[in-house]
Amino acid sequence: MASKLLRNNVHRILGLVPTNPNPNFLLKRLIVLSCQSLSARPYSGVAQPVPIDLSLPEKPPIDGGTRIDQKNLKKDSTSSLNEAELAKFASIAETWWDAEGPFKPLHVMNPTRLTFIRSTLCRHFRKDPYCTRPLEGLKIVDVGCGGGLLSEPLARMGATVTGVDAVEKNIKIARLHADLDPLTSAIKYRCTTAEKLVEERKEFDAVISLEVIEHVANPAEFCKSLAALTVSDGATVISTINRSMRSYATAIIAAEYLLHWLPKGTHQWSSFLTPEELVLILQRASITAQEMAGFAYNPLTGQWSLSDDIGVNFIAFGTKNQ
Numbered sequence: 055m056a057s058k059l060l061r062n063n064v065h066r067i068l069g070l071v072p073t074n075p076n077p078n079f080l081l082k083r084l085i086v087l088s089c090q091s092l093s094a095r096p097y098s099g100v101a102q103p104v105p106i107d108l109s110l111p112e113k114p115p116i117d118g119g120t121r122i123d124q125k126n127l128k129k130d131s132t133s134s135l136n137e138a139e140l141a142k143f144a145s146i147a148e149t150w151w152d153a154e155g156p157f158k159p160l161h162v163m164n165p166t167r168l169t170f171i172r173s174t175l176c177r178h179f180r181k182d183p184y185c186t187r188p189l190e191g192l193k194i195v196d197v198g199c200g201g202g203l204l205s206e207p208l209a210r211m212g213a214t215v216t217g218v219d220a221v222e223k224n225i226k227i228a229r230l231h232a233d234l235d236p237l238t239s240a241i242k243y244r245c246t247t248a249e250k251l252v253e254e255r256k257e258f259d260a261v262i263s264l265e266v267i268e269h270v271a272n273p274a275e276f277c278k279s280l281a282a283l284t285v286s287d288g289a290t291v292i293s294t295i296n297r298s299m300r301s302y303a304t305a306i307i308a309a310e311y312l313l314h315w316l317p318k319g320t321h322q323w324s325s326f327l328t329p330e331e332l333v334l335i336l337q338r339a340s341i342t343a344q345e346m347a348g349f350a351y352n353p354l355t356g357q358w359s360l361s362d363d364i365g366v367n368f369i370a371f372g373t374k375n376q
C-alpha cells in the first residue's frame with residue numbers, strides 16, 4: 055500500500071510537477087530541460103576577460119521602419135527609437151506589475167539581476183553591499199525602465215533614481231506604482247530617450263539599461279548615448295540576449311512559441327548581440343567592460359541564478375574611461 059502510494063506520487067515528491075499538474079506541464083519542463091544547457095557552471099564572481107575580435111564588422115543598424123507616430127512620444131532626438139518595437143511594449147503596458155503576465159520573466163529574473171548590479175556597483179563605488187541602503191549617494195538612470203521593475207528596488211537600495219522610457223504609457227504605470235510606496239515615490243520618471251538626456255547634458259554615476267538594447271534601432275549609437283550619460287569612471291550596466299543557436303532555441307522557440315512565457319514576436323533573433331559585439335561597441339563608446347555574467351534557468355525550481363555561461367541571457371558591467 056505504502057509502496058504503491060510512493061510509486062504513484064514519486065514525480066510529485068521529486069518536485070517535477072505541482073500538486074494539480076496541467077496536462078502540458080511535464081512536456082513543458084522537458085522542453086526547457088532539453089533546451090537548457092545542464093552543464094551551466096555557477097557564477098564564479100570573477101571578472102571574465104571577454105575575447106574581443108577587433109576584425110568584427112560593425113553590426114549594421116537595424117531598420118525599424120518609420121519612427122513611432124504617437125502624439126505622446128517625444129519625437130526629437132530619436133536615433134534609438136524603433137517604432138515596431140515600441141508598439142509591442144505599448145500594447146501590453148497595463149500588465150507591467152502582473153507577476154504572472156507577459157513580463158513574468160523579468161519579475162522572476164529581477165532578484166538575480168539585482169544581485170549582479172548590487173555587487174558590481176558596491177565593489178566599484180566602494181560601498182557595503184550588506185547594509186540596508188547599499189546604493190545610497192549614487193545617482194542612477196534606468197534607461198528603458200518600462201513599468202519600473204528595476205527602478206523601484208534600486209530606489210529601495212538608496213539610489214537617487216531617474217527612470218526613462220520612450221513609451222508614455224509605461225511611464226504612467228511606473229509613476230502610479232512607485233507612488234504607492236514612500237520608499238519609491240521619489241523616483242523621477244520621464245518619457246524620453248537616452249539621446250535626449252545627453253542633449254540636456256545630464257550625467258549619472260551609473261547608467262543601467264536592462265533588456266532594452268535588443269529593441270533599439272541602432273545599438274552602437276545607443277551605447278554612445280549611455281556612455282555620454284555616464285560620469286568619468288562611472289558605471290554602465292547592460293543586459294540582453296546573446297545571438298547564439300541556443301538563444302534561438304530557448305529565448306524564441308521555447309519562450310515564445312512552446313511555453314508562451316512571452317508574446318510571440320517579442321524578440322527578433324537578428325537583433326541580439328553577442329557578448330563580443332557588445333564589448334566592442336561599448337569599447338568604441340569609451341566604456342570598458344569589466345565583468346560579465348550569464349543567467350541560468352533551473353527548470354526544476356523555476357528560478358534564475360548567475361552563471362559563467364553567457365550563451366543566452368547575459369549582463370555586463372563596464373566603466374567609463376577616464
Ligand SMILES: C[S@@+](CC[C@H](N)C(=O)[O-])C[C@H]1O[C@@H](n2cnc3c(N)ncnc32)[C@H](O)[C@@H]1O
Binds near residue numbers: 219
Ligand atoms: C523588455 S523592456 C525592459 C524593461 C526594463 N528595463 C526591465 O528590464 O524591467 C524594454 C523597454 O525598453 C523601452 N524602450 C525600447 N526602446 C527604447 C528607446 N530607444 N529608448 C527608451 N526606451 C526604449 C520599451 O518601451 C520597454 O519598456
Ligand SMILES: [Mg+2]
Binds near residue numbers: 265266268321
Ligand atoms: Mg527583450
